[in-house]
Amino acid sequence: MAKRVSMKDIANKVGVSTALVSYVLNGLEKEKRVSRDVAEKIHKVAKELNYKPNRIARSLRKGSTHTIGLIVADISNPFFGQLARVIEDEAAELGFTVIIGSSDENCSKSVALIDSFLDRQVDGLIITPSEGCSKPIRNLAENNIPLVLMDRYFPSISTNHVILDNYAATYSATNHLIAKGNTKIRIIAYKSTLNHMQERIRGYREAMKANGLAKEVAIRKVRYHSVKSDIEKIIDDLFNEKKISALLFSTNNLSISGLYSIRNHRLKVPDELAIVGFDGHEVFDFFQPPVSFIKQPLEEMGIESVRMLINSISGKKEIVHKVLKPQLVVRQSSG
Amino acid sequence: MAKRVSMKDIANKVGVSTALVSYVLNGLEKEKRVSRDVAEKIHKVAKELNYKPNRIARSLRKGSTHTIGLIVADISNPFFGQLARVIEDEAAELGFTVIIGSSDENCSKSVALIDSFLDRQVDGLIITPSEGCSKPIRNLAENNIPLVLMDRYFPSISTNHVILDNYAATYSATNHLIAKGNTKIRIIAYKSTLNHMQERIRGYREAMKANGLAKEVAIRKVRYHSVKSDIEKIIDDLFNEKKISALLFSTNNLSISGLYSIRNHRLKVPDELAIVGFDGHEVFDFFQPPVSFIKQPLEEMGIESVRMLINSISGKKEIVHKVLKPQLVVRQSSG
DNA sequence: CTGAAAGCGCTTACAG
DNA sequence: CTGAAAGCGCTTACAG
Numbered sequence: 001m002a003k004r005v006s007m008k009d010i011a012n013k014v015g016v017s018t019a020l021v022s023y024v025l026n027g028l029e030k031e032k033r034v035s036r037d038v039a040e041k042i043h044k045v046a047k048e049l050n051y052k053p054n055r056i057a058r059s060l061r062k063g064s065t066h067t068i069g070l071i072v073a074d075i076s077n078p079f080f081g082q083l084a085r086v087i088e089d090e091a092a093e094l095g096f097t098v099i100i101g102s103s104d105e106n107c108s109k110s111v112a113l114i115d116s117f118l119d120r121q122v123d124g125l126i127i128t129p130s131e132g133c134s135k136p137i138r139n140l141a142e143n144n145i146p147l148v149l150m151d152r153y154f155p156s157i158s159t160n161h162v163i164l165d166n167y168a169a170t171y172s173a174t175n176h177l178i179a180k181g182n183t184k185i186r187i188i189a190y191k192s193t194l195n196h197m198q199e200r201i202r203g204y205r206e207a208m209k210a211n212g213l214a215k216e217v218a219i220r221k222v223r224y225h226s227v228k229s230d231i232e233k234i235i236d237d238l239f240n241e242k243k244i245s246a247l248l249f250s251t252n253n254l255s256i257s258g259l260y261s262i263r264n265h266r267l268k269v270p271d272e273l274a275i276v277g278f279d280g281h282e283v284f285d286f287f288q289p290p291v292s293f294i295k296q297p298l299e300e301m302g303i304e305s306v307r308m309l310i311n312s313i314s315g316k317k318e319i320v321h322k323v324l325k326p327q328l329v330v331r332q333s334s335g
Numbered sequence: 336m337a338k339r340v341s342m343k344d345i346a347n348k349v350g351v352s353t354a355l356v357s358y359v360l361n362g363l364e365k366e367k368r369v370s371r372d373v374a375e376k377i378h379k380v381a382k383e384l385n386y387k388p389n390r391i392a393r394s395l396r397k398g399s400t401h402t403i404g405l406i407v408a409d410i411s412n413p414f415f416g417q418l419a420r421v422i423e424d425e426a427a428e429l430g431f432t433v434i435i436g437s438s439d440e441n442c443s444k445s446v447a448l449i450d451s452f453l454d455r456q457v458d459g460l461i462i463t464p465s466e467g468c469s470k471p472i473r474n475l476a477e478n479n480i481p482l483v484l485m486d487r488y489f490p491s492i493s494t495n496h497v498i499l500d501n502y503a504a505t506y507s508a509t510n511h512l513i514a515k516g517n518t519k520i521r522i523i524a525y526k527s528t529l530n531h532m533q534e535r536i537r538g539y540r541e542a543m544k545a546n547g548l549a550k551e552v553a554i555r556k557v558r559y560h561s562v563k564s565d566i567e568k569i570i571d572d573l574f575n576e577k578k579i580s581a582l583l584f585s586t587n588n589l590s591i592s593g594l595y596s597i598r599n600h601r602l603k604v605p606d607e608l609a610i611v612g613f614d615g616h617e618v619f620d621f622f623q624p625p626v627s628f629i630k631q632p633l634e635e636m637g638i639e640s641v642r643m644l645i646n647s648i649s650g651k652k653e654i655v656h657k658v659l660k661p662q663l664v665v666r667q668s669s670g
Numbered sequence: 671c672t673g674a675a676a677g678c679g680c681t682t683a684c685a686g
Numbered sequence: 687c688t689g690a691a692a693g694c695g696c697t698t699a700c701a702g
Contacts (some may be wrong), residue, residue, distance in 0.1 A: 017689045055454045056395045057679035060694050076420035085411035099434045119390045286621045352673045392695035395678050
């Protein structure tokens with residue numbers, strides 16, 4: 001790589017100090033009352049030499065990098081991919097660059113990413129925290145590192161967050177299934193103490209109770225790292241017992257894996273089994289019949305997260321909690 | 336944010352110079368023959384003060400950031416999402432962080448991203464270049480900026496690249512469709528001069544020719560920013576004329592959009608229309624019947640790109656071209 | 671074995 | 687209106 005040209009090179013060529021160059025190139029020529037011809041000359045020479053500012057140097061000096069770190073569970077999951085895209089665009093709009101890492105729902109990976117991003121002096125972090133990973137998050141909060149938790153959060157830690165109204169999401173979906181005549185409704189959830197999961201389960205449970213179906217409440221749990229086999233087993237059971245009339249999936253991934261199993265067993269939806277999925281996916285459209293689902297406002301979630309974070313970076317002390325409304329998209333799979 | 340502790344703080348507390356601290360914390364204590372107790376003390380104090388290195392300062396001094404910039408067409412497209420994930424993992428493995436941007440197949444966005452990443456002193460770039468965007472790429476190459484083009488490249492510019500054998504991909508898919516008795520085969524492609532598109536078209540054309548079907552060659556083109564309506568129109572025509580027996584899709588996105596239209600028209604696949612998709616997607620599994628497709632070795636593509644780039648960053652001058660083999664996954668949609 | 675010092679490329683108070 | 691200089695937090699040749 002050819003030697004990069006610095007402000008010094010420009011300063012030398014024009015015959016002024018680097019201070020002037022800095023002022024002019026940062027648009028402070030008026031504020032600092034730099035003379036017109038000097039300013040013009042500096043601009044001209046900068047262009048001639050094809051000057052590119054070194055933001056690393058600037059960052060070191062200013063103590064801010066205009067970079068935000070984004071930690072999601074898995075960037076290859078379209079839910080997070082779409083979220084990342086929104087975040088990238090909004091951040092760019094506001095002059096920030098984003099560096100991305102995938103935690104695989106694993107706390108030690110999350111910590112490694114947080115450390116690495118902090119070493120790189122990100123101005124703030126947007127994180128979908130992993131299970132049992134509250135300590136490092138608390139640490140960030142206590143050190144006043146600008147932070148927004150997204151999708152999930154820890155009620156015991158005071159941080160900004162933007163999440164779905166998870167309780168409302170499954171409550172309304174369960175209600176909908178009941179209205180369609182289902183009573184033996186099960187929710188398929190991750191085996192996780194994370195807040196969003198617990199709230200989704202609670203929404204289901206409370207809706208069942210409210211409809212006098214407390215006895216039918218049953219939560220089928222799936223481990224994050226063996227979704228396929230666990231779901232397979234659940235659907236097998238279901239297929240053998242024929243005691244269940246409806247299934248409510250509590251994430252995107254669970255829905256899709258479940259749909260594979262349901263299709264393989266040739267279960268008739270919704271007659272033999274009614275279903276409601278989560279998040280939305282092209283597969284929901286192609287499944288026979290099209291799958292009803294709980295839709296998250298991804299765009300809003302991404303944009304809000306970025307804005308909230310940048311507010312915090314700008315020094316706003318107030319902690320903000322944003323809870324977004326889900327939308328139940330009813331199609332034929334739910335009866 | 337509490338004031339960060341620096342090497343100076345450690346040096347002061349231990350009573351040595353920052354040079355020693357730097358040596359010890361970078362594991363050069365042996366090479367620089369630092370005495371045992373000093374080394375131990377430094378480690379101890381570093382831990383006590385919870386010292387975190389400032390990589391920005393290090394980067395400024397060393398002139399390298401251990402960061403790579405990745406520019407894809409759209410991170411929310413699962414094809415790129417999966418690629419990004421592989422790249423992230425491989426980069427992390429090798430001690431690099433990745434910053435990501437989406438170009439939307441738009442040259443000026445690409446340029447903006449390149450500039451921003453370069454200002455941030457990335458050590459190198461992995462890019463899926465946009466149409467007509469050869470000039471900025473040539474610029475990078477001429478300035479010896481470590482660079483790997485991925486998925487597509489410009490034959491006229493000498494750069495590293497890792498791509499699919501696009502010609503072989505569509506050649507074999509077309510051959511397969513012909514072997515299944517189809518003659519009126521059309522390819523659906525983007526209206527793009529980009530190399531990968533041209534090669535996919537060429538593979539189709541040559542396979543047709545080789546089978547005496549030169550007269551049947553017809554390429555249906557779709558604009559990137561109006562895929563849905565353009566494809567809708569193509570399928571409409573097809574539906575009215577009933578003159579086409581098979582469709583070969585040349586990307587992931589095109590396949591999925593096409594499948595929506597085909598389904599809406601209730602075309603019987605493969606009897607009324609045989610199809611072969613590209614890249615693979617869950618939708619291909621749920622479509623009735625399951626869709627045959629050309630599979631790209633994503634894992635390999637991502638890993639190779641990172642390794643190639645890091646070799647180049649490490650000073651390797653040799654230009655490398657890697658061409659990966661596609662795999663035709665035959666299912667029921669192709670006859 | 672260790673320290674003093676320069677320097678990476680910026681920004682910014684300070685002085686004139 | 688402009689310049690000399692300090693300093694962000696590191697690394698590293700140099701000298702002893």
